Amino acid sequence: MIEQGNMALLTDLYEYTMANGFYQDMKEQRGSFDMFFRKLPDNGRFVVLAGVETALKEMQNFHFEQEDLDYLKGLGLFSQEFLNYLRDFKFKCKVYSVPEGTPVFPREPVVTVEGPLLQAQLFETLLLNVINHQTLIATKARRIVAASKGRAVMEFGARRAQGPASAVYGARAAVIGGCTSTSNLLAGQKFGIPVAGTMAHSWIEAFDNELAAFEAWAKIYPQNCSLLVDTYDVLESGVPHAIKVFDQLATKGYQKFGIRIDSGDITQLSTQARKMLDNAGYPKATITASNALDEHIIQSLVSEGAAIDNFGVGENLITSASSPVLSGVYKLGAVQKDDGIWYPKVKVSASLGKLTLPGRKQIYRLYDPRTGSPFADLVSLRDEKIAENITEMKVLSADPEATKRYRTLRNIQAVELQKEALNEQGQLLTGDPSVFEIQKYSKKKLAELPASKKRLLYPDEYPVFITKDLYEQQQELIEDNRIE
Ligand SMILES: Nc1ncnc2c1ncn2[C@@H]1O[C@H](COP(=O)(O)OP(=O)(O)OP(=O)(O)O)[C@@H](O)[C@H]1O
Ligand SMILES: O=P(O)(O)OC[C@H]1O[C@H](OP(=O)(O)OP(=O)(O)O)[C@H](O)[C@@H]1O
Ligand SMILES: O=C(O)c1cccnc1
Numbered sequence: 001m002i003e004q005g006n007m008a009l010l011t012d013l014y015e016y017t018m019a020n021g022f023y024q025d026m027k028e029q030r031g032s033f034d035m036f037f038r039k040l041p042d043n044g045r046f047v048v049l050a051g052v053e054t055a056l057k058e059m060q061n062f063h064f065e066q067e068d069l070d071y072l073k074g075l076g077l078f079s080q081e082f083l084n085y086l087r088d089f090k091f092k093c094k095v096y097s098v099p100e101g102t103p104v105f106p107r108e109p110v111v112t113v114e115g116p117l118l119q120a121q122l123f124e125t126l127l128l129n130v131i132n133h134q135t136l137i138a139t140k141a142r143r144i145v146a147a148s149k150g151r152a153v154m155e156f157g158a159r160r161a162q163g164p165a166s167a168v169y170g171a172r173a174a175v176i177g178g179c180t181s182t183s184n185l186l187a188g189q190k191f192g193i194p195v196a197g198t199m200a201h202s203w204i205e206a207f208d209n210e211l212a213a214f215e216a217w218a219k220i221y222p223q224n225c226s227l228l229v230d231t232y233d234v235l236e237s238g239v240p241h242a243i244k245v246f247d248q249l250a251t252k253g254y255q256k257f258g259i260r261i262d263s264g265d266i267t268q269l270s271t272q273a274r275k276m277l278d279n280a281g282y283p284k285a286t287i288t289a290s291n292a293l294d295e296h297i298i299q300s301l302v303s304e305g306a307a308i309d310n311f312g313v314g315e316n317l318i319t320s321a322s323s324p325v326l327s328g329v330y331k332l333g334a335v336q337k338d339d340g341i342w343y344p345k346v347k348v349s350a351s352l353g354k355l356t357l358p359g360r361k362q363i364y365r366l367y368d369p370r371t372g373s374p375f376a377d378l379v380s381l382r383d384e385k386i387a388e389n390i391t392e393m394k395v396l397s398a399d400p401e402a403t404k405r406y407r408t409l410r411n412i413q414a415v416e417l418q419k420e421a422l423n424e425q426g427q428l429l430t431g432d433p434s435v436f437e438i439q440k441y442s443k444k445k446l447a448e449l450p451a452s453k454k455r456l457l458y459p460d461e462y463p464v465f466i467t468k469d470l471y472e473q474q475q476e477l478i479e480d481n482r483i484e
Contacts, residue, residue: 007058008086009068011125016072022118023082030336031117032360034109035127038353041139041323045459046449048142048442049110050173051134052100052421053430055127060426062123063089093119095422098363099430101138101176101442102417103449105464107398108363108379109333112418117335124330133166134173136326140295140317141177142446143456147295149302152310154196155182156290157318170318175435176442183312191435198260198288198312204231210238214245222249226258226288234261234269235276243280250281258286260312266291267306274307288312294322295456331356346477355400357470358477362386364414366465373450376463378414381470386414395465407465 022029040047064072064086072078072086093115104110111131113120145153155174161167171179171187181196182188188195199217207213210232218225227245229238239259246257259277261269266289277285289301290312298311315321333356334342344358360382365374369389379398380386390412397405421430433441452460466474 006061006063006065006068007126008062008064008089008122009071010129011122013075015122015124017077019118019122020078020082022116022121023085024079026117028338029117030115031120031332032112032114032334032336032342033120033124033330034333034357034361035111035113035131035328035330036107036109037104037135037326037328038106039327040106041136041320041326042143042456043458044139044143045453045462046103046105046139047135047326048138048177048446049098049100049102049104049131049135050138050176050438051131051169052097052111053432053438054134054169054172055111055130056095056097056422056428056430058126058130059091059093059095059123059422060428062091091119091426092116092424093123093422094420094424096418097421097430098417099419099441100433101438102445103442105377105462107357108377108464109357109361109418110363111421112333112361113330114360115424128328128330130169132326132328134169134176135328136320136324137170137173137318138177138442139326140320140323141174141179142442143295144293144298144311144313144317145178146454147298147302147456148311151302151308152180153178154288154310154312155179155184155187155317156197156312156314158182158184158187158314160315161318167318172435174317176438178439178443179313179317193435198226198258199228201228201231201262204228211241211244214241215248218245218249222252222254224256224258225249225254226260226286228262229259229273230261230263230269234264235272239273239276243276243282246280246282246285255284257282257284258288258309260288260290262289262291266301266308267304270301270307271305286310290314292316299456333358334360344473344477346474346481348478348481352400355474355478357398357466358474359470361418361470363417365417366409367413367415369411369413372448374448375450376409376465377417378465378467379470380467381473384467384469386416386467388415389413394468396468396471398464398466407463409465 096112098110155171158167168187171182171184172191181194183197204213227242286309288310289308293313294316332345334344336342346358347356362382364378366376367374393409453462
């Protein structure tokens with residue numbers, strides 16, 4: 001499950017029944033599918049796109065073992081020709097994506113898969129599974145890290161994650177969202193994330209008393225000695241015992257010390273503990289806080305002046321507990337028929353908000369050259385030529401339910417967002433960045449956004465526009481599909 005490799009069956013049955021049908025009826029036809037988000041977690045205005053590189057590697061690796069083919073055959077639903085096609089599966093899609101780590105907005109196509117309809121269809125569930133999950137956790141991590149105001153956030157969630165894969169890929173996403181380390185060794189090994197940690201209450205309880213537990217720990221780990229001080233009483237027992245042990249270590253020349261507080265009123269306990277450590281001559285000893293933290297508790301702790309250097313955050317981060325679902329979707333935008341022409345497709349829904357954007361598209365981030373800040377994104381048809389510098393342009397809101405749909409934009413700079421990420425030979429074109437390279441890129445792109453769009457409560461809306469050509473194409477298709 002955690003290993004990359006054989007994810008071909010991590011999907012819904014209907015992808016295969018459709019693919020089998022496409023094989024029989026329109027083997028040569030190509031399709032263009034877009035992944036995009038609608039409703040965003042925690043009433044935020046954007047998500048931090050994550051999981052792209054993982055998904056691309058899964059697509060590169062997409063193949064069938066004999067046992068998969070036997071299983072599919074056993075379902076009695078698929079033609080032998082189709083099963084042979086799967087046996088000899090050769091990736092023939094092109095994937096375009098916004099770079100991983102970019103803050104992205106509702107309704108814009110962040111990943112586009114183009115290729116044989118049957119292949120592009122088969123990738124739907126896997127792509128959504130990977131990108132919805134990691135984007136959700138990276139977005140939550142971004143909120144927690146923002147609330148921490150420069151203090152390190154360690155990812156502690158493995159024990160509370162919903163299963164092994166969520167723990168490992170959740171840790172990856174948490175780092176993309178800004179966490180500095182993880183306690184999860186498998187994630188550390190797999191993605192080169194620094195691992196960090198302290199000790200559990202069991203260590204303290206296993207000894208006859210707290211001091212004995214601290215001394216035993218200090219003997220084994222004198223170089224970097226971090227002690228859990230809340231098993232009995234933080235201020236009466238834990239901190240005084242920790243100071244005693246630090247005194248013993250200091251006489252031997254050691255100087256890297258820390259404590260962790262995991263219960264009680266963290267502001268009061270940490271400020272008192274800070275005074276005690278400072279008075280004892282340990283102003284550099286670090287204080288870590290944990291205990292069901294989230295962005296709101298952290299924001300409150302920081303505003304109260306809690307003396308915390310590091311936060312350890314588990315359950316609320318790794319499960320995105322306050323908003324546990326990200327329902328990114330994958331919709332058909334166009335099909336290419338035998339004549340080589342791409343025909344746009346639209347999904348008209350009972351609810352206007354779910355109307356899709358037809359055609360093959362591109363996204364642009366629109367900057368105000370006076371401030372250097374982006375103020376909106378624009379979705380165009382891919383064949384439209386959007387100039388880098390635009391003097392004037394009439395656009396519409398991408399949200400069909402918006403009350404004020406038309407806008408005229410003046411003097412803007414447009415930067416293309418979607419780039420080719422996987423070519424038809426299955427070669428990765430993203431440069432395969434490390435998680436920390438993605439984190440760095442993400443921070444840079446987040447820093448561009450005005451603070452009002454990033455605040456945790458009631459952030460200001462960031463508009464996504466569509467071009468007139470895209471709007472007209474959408475309207476024509478709605479007309480064509482109208483039942484007389
Ligand atoms: N100053 C504070 N402001 C806001 N929330 C805080 C503050 N201090 C602690 N908290 C949070 O309050 C919640 C409850 O903490 P508390 O330690 O009282 O209960 P608990 O988790 O049941 O305790 P225990 O771990 O001892 O069983 C935790 O999520 C903790 O992070
Ligand atoms: O609260 P979270 O944000 O999920 O952070 C992780 C929690 O996991 C540990 O508790 P646990 O009671 O499992 O073990 P312990 O004995 O080490 O405290 C740790 O002490 C934190 O409280
Ligand atoms: O190392 C720690 O302190 C730790 C690790 C996982 C969960 N809670 C705490």
